[in-house]
Amino acid sequence: MIIAERKPLEDIKQMIAQYKKILLVGCGTCVTVCWAGGEKEVGILASQLRLAFRRDGGELETLEATVERQCEKEMVEELKDKIQQVEAVLSLGCGAGVQTIADRFEETPVYPALNTKFVGMPEREGLWIENCxxxxxxxxxxxxxxxxxxxxxxxxxxxxxxxxxxxxxxxxxxxxxxxxxxxxxxxxxxxxxxxxKYYPPRNFQAVVRPGKIEAQRV
Amino acid sequence: MARSFKETLNSGKFVVTAEVAPPKGTNLKKTVEHIDLLKERVDALNVTDNQSSVMRFPSLGTTVLIKECGGEPILQMTCRDRNRMALQSDLLFAYTRGIRNVLCLTGDHITVGDHKEARAVFDLDSVQLLHLVRTMESGKDFSGNDLDGGVEFCAGAVVTPEADPIEPQLIKFDKKVQAGAGFFQTQAVYDMDNFKRFMEYAHQVDRNIKILAGMVLLASAGAARYMNEQVPGVFVPQDLIDELRSAPKGTALRKGIEITGRLIRQIKEEAICDGVHIMAIGREEVVPDIMVAAGL
Amino acid sequence: MTTGVEFLPCIVAFCCVHSAYQAADAAGRMRIPYPENIIMVHIPCAGRVDTLHILRAFENGADGVVILACHEGACHHILGNIRAKERVERANALLREIGVDGRRVEMRTCAPNDGSRFARVCHELEEKIKELGPSPLRKHA
Incomplete structure (x- = not known):
């Protein structure tokens, strides 16, 4: 599973400082499980940003949505109506999710609210560690x-x-x-x-970046 | 120095090496002073490679300097800052400047040094670096391409006899010997009984392997305690700490020199291993005093 | 405030039905006065309060928020009050990130029959929020 972590609020505020109305988009898969970008975190961040703008004497209007998997084109399609109503999108998905929305809705700026950290597993409730x-x-x-x-x-x-x-x-x-x-x-x-046994150095050609895999059909 | 380090290692003589640290900057005055002070007294001089992950004048440049001053350098090479291509290039250059000794290390992690945000390379590990040296000596680069003009090095490695647990360390030692390490300079050792046990193992692996015991000067009881608490794989026995503490004020360094000298003397007299590697860490000027204290 | 009008803080109290809510009734029966500007929200358990509920209270003009739960070990849902405590800490952290004094949110405990404690806690909270002044998160602050 992809483990991510919310960016510092100050960074997020700066990214979206110029906007009056934004859409926050969560993802229902990995980042929901690691408490970084699910429906709940979308609600909290939206509220926190509204309060933060107000604190600074401004006002921010937010729309919220959480899609099942932000990294799938078909699944971000449902954001269409909401994206038309806003100036920018703040994604609480991993980097793949951010880019899927950005590619599908090219006219609208999309900003990352999370830092995508690693492939991890839960060690205990609320603690994830990188094992792969x-x-x-x-x-x-x-x-x-x-x-x-x-x-x-x-x-x-x-x-x-x-x-x-x-x-x-x-x-x-x-x-x-x-x-x-x-x-x-x-x-x-x-x-x-x-x-x-002696093991020779790693082969960094194992994944030629950017990675691409085409599966054989069965 | 007429004899190469390799010849010295094989001569049966009690080998003594010491270490110089390159400066942070281009002021080489002190480094040259240390080189001049030590080059005739020891059999070879190691040069640390961005020691403790702190960016400094290069190890390679300093070994060239030692060569120019007429000393016998040991080029320390870590895998932290260069990938396999850069390591090979540096070795080619080193060879053309008459540098014949290389110590292959993994290197401290980037995060312990002064460029914590830099990317740690570790394309190779120390065992693979030894293989790389041996491959280049066969006339090929590490990808199997022919070299126009080869290299030949006396390649060494390090080992931590006090590592806890020791077994994985011994396996790695074994692999380094298999990979062609001709000599070892150990992490600091103070407990001779423990060290003798390690030497028994080392001789089981290879009867002829040359081992130089690491001697780090203890300048105070506080430094000794610090080593125990903060430096992995180093154990200073309590009686040495007590001895340092009991030294009258202002004479702890004197006491440290005496202790190091005594340990070296014991290693030599009991023929525990083939020599010593003296690390004075910032007090290179006292290395001759240590040698006098050791009766060398 | 410079208006000369006394600041009357708006405090939202999430009251667990098993303890604080009953304690409020007890206070009433015992005719113990407590501040009128405490807005009580009846909740089935302190564990029902979400971090977002706390933030929303501030969005809607609260100057302070308190969760009034059962004493530790007395939660009818075993861990409800423990969870509430974690959420209060989380809300504090989120508010601090915005630059708001985290002391505006706290958690207190109360027994269902302890009307006087309920009233005392409410007075203490009112005093504390009065000291902190109006929330900078109020819409027309």
Whole structure:
């Protein structure tokens, strides 16, 4: 799932300072689940912006909408009527959602209210962590299902660096050293031979940016 | 210096290396002073590569300077700031300037330094960098293309004998040996019993591997405690901290020099490993005093 | 305010039907006076109050908002008051982002039969909001 986080209010205010009437668009998929851009967050941000404008002696009129998946052309189509009534759109979708609306409604400026952060999973309620770096060349078969590319701060493939510290990472002592986790998992499974192997550098051609995949029809 | 570092390593002599840190800026005066002070006294001089992720005069440039001053440099190369192309280019250049020793490191993370917002590269890790050096020596670049004019390096690596847990570190040490590391300079070691245990393992991996024990000067009891608390993979035993604390005011540095000298002397007398790498970290001028204290 | 007219704050009190709402009745029965400018909103549980409800109150002219819930451990829906507390904190943070004193929102607890506590809390709130002055978020502030 895509994990995003709302931009600081000040940044959002500056983006839309010139407008009197905007449409806030949420997305019902990933960003709803990570509490960043669902219907609820749209309502709160709209209210907060109205109050903020009023605080500064102005007035902002808002319309609100939340589409099922903002990254799908067909699904943003339903915004048509509302977009006609406003000067600009503030999207609470991920970057893909922002661009889908911007591409479909080219006449209207579309602004991002979120910073799209990473592919993540919930660790507990309200906490999401990055476990997959979308590197395009999955390495998990060699590491006991723990990704060193993204969970090691340096993305090392051949074992821990000298900064590993009692199972934690030197960069952030709150975070586990991925290579200590990998070692423990492989040891438990009797597969430490995998860790002793040499792995050559990553192939950055695995995803040629910008990425594009055409599936085979079944 | 008539002998190359590689020859020194293989001569059976107790090897001593030290470290110089390039300046933040273009004022090389102090660096040259340190080079001149140490070049005849030690077997080779390491140059740190944007040490602690702080942007400085380049390691490569400083090794050239050492060469010009008549010293034997060890080029430290980290994977933090350059991708595999830039690393290879630098190695080609280094070779043409007579630099024959390279220490392959992963490098500290960008976020611990003074350009925290910069992109951390880490295209390679230290093991892959060793492979890269060995591949270039075969006359090919890292993509398999022929090189017009090859290279030959004495390539080394680092290891942290006090890493906790130690097992993953030992696996990586093994991989570095397999990748062709000819010598190791260790992270700071203070507890000789622990270090001897590590050396037993190292000799199981490769009887002939050359290991230089890392000696970081402790300038005060506070510095020693800091090392224990803040530097991963470093353990200063309590009795050394107490010894430093008991030193009369103003003599802690003296005491630190004495301790480092004593550890070096023990390593040499008991032939625990092949030599030492002295890191005085900002007090390079006392390295000769440490060597005197060690009886070198 | 420079008009010389005494500032009468508008306070919206979300009152849990299991505690504060009954306490308000108790205060009435006991003839304990409490400020008339408290607008009571009858809610089935403090946990029903959403962050957005709090913001909307300010949009509609409130100078202060309070959630009056059951004492901790006494919520009829177990966690309603705990959740309400989190939302009050969240609303505070959102208001601070706008540049408004977060003290304008708070949560208090009350037992259903404690009419005097209800009245006392209302007086305290009125005093506090009077000190803070009219909300800068009022439409014609």
């Amino acid at each position: 770096g979308a590197c395009g060349d999955c390495f998990l078969d060699r590491t006991g299902g723990i990704c060193p590319i993204v969970r090691c701060a340096k993305g090392l493939l051949n074992g821990p660096c000298g900064g590993t510290n009692k199972g934690k990472c030197e960069v952030d002592p709150e975070k586990d050293c991925a290579w200590t986790l990998i070692y423990r998992r492989l040891e438990k499974q009797g597969r430490l031979d995998l860790m002793r």
